[in-house]
Amino acid sequence: AQTVTQSQPEMSVQEAETVTLSCTYDTSENNYYLFWYKQPPSRQMILVIRQEAYKQQNATENRFSVNFQKAAKSFSLKISDSQLGDTAMYFCAFMKHWKSSGDKLTFGTGTRLAVRP
Amino acid sequence: DGGITQSPKYLFRKEGQNVTLSCEQNLNHDAMYWYRQDPGQGLRLIYYSQIVNDFQKGDIAEGYSVSREKKESFPLTVTSAQKNPTAFYLCASSWDRRNTIYFGEGSWLTVV
Numbered sequence: 001a002q003t004v005t006q007s008q009p010e011m012s013v014q015e016a017e018t019v020t021l022s023c024t025y026d027t028s029e030n031n032y033y034l035f036w037y038k039q040p041p042s043r044q045m046i047l048v049i050r051q052e053a054y055k056q057q058n059a060t061e062n063r064f065s066v067n068f069q070k071a072a073k074s075f076s077l078k079i080s081d082s083q084l085g086d087t088a089m090y091f092c093a094f095m096k097h098w099k100s101s102g103d104k105l106t107f108g109t110g111t112r113l114a115v116r117p
Numbered sequence: 118d119g120g121i122t123q124s125p126k127y128l129f130r131k132e133g134q135n136v137t138l139s140c141e142q143n144l145n146h147d148a149m150y151w152y153r154q155d156p157g158q159g160l161r162l163i164y165y166s167q168i169v170n171d172f173q174k175g176d177i178a179e180g181y182s183v184s185r186e187k188k189e190s191f192p193l194t195v196t197s198a199q200k201n202p203t204a205f206y207l208c209a210s211s212w213d214r215r216n217t218i219y220f221g222e223g224s225w226l227t228v229v
Contacts (some may be wrong), residue, residue: 104176110157
């Protein structure tokens with residue numbers, strides 16, 4: 001079974017600064033997908049970024065980028081130029097490759113990020 | 118606009134009653150999912166469906182039931198057998214197992 005661990009329950013960052021959220025996972029799979037989702041106070045889950053394990057290049061989406069270390073099973077999220085609207089709960093999630101049996105998303109427990117003005 | 122619509126947003130249930138949460142999507146996605154979220158926890162999978170008239174149990178299916186009679190609809194029934202149903206419920210969908218899962222806005226269920 002896969003597990004996803006987010007060791008930082010809460011974090012805080014000053015507006016316009018950079019913050020990194022940590023995520024580690026455990027799996028015996030070689031091919032899989034990793035995601036970061038954002039959940040603002042409205043509670044809707046919003047996709048931030050997606051990484052495919054077979055791609056060595058780290059995914060980037062505007063101010064959001066990841067540091068994917070496959071051997072270390074680490075998948076951290078870096079938010080640059082933090083904005084007040086980034087205040088939210090952030091979840092790291094894992095999904096097996098589509099050719100594997102089972103396709104559920106496995107979530108970490110989340111990191112609550114507060115951006116200070 | 119395309120999206121995933123959940124209703125109602127807030128629902129109160131008396132002990133011993135069954136309630137049904139609606140989930141409709143107009144994204145033409147094949148796969149649909151139901152997740153439950155409790156305070157301080159991530160999401161846990163209740164049921165999922167890859168195609169019409171077929172669905173599988175997730176990690177916490179006990180006390181829940183689903184149907185998938187139409188591609189765009191995947192209602193979730195919380196039965197009286199569910200011991201602790203108070204939670205936030207999220208419906209999601211995706212093209213297939215290769216693609217990203219997108220979520221609706223969620224429904225709050227409270228047992229009174």
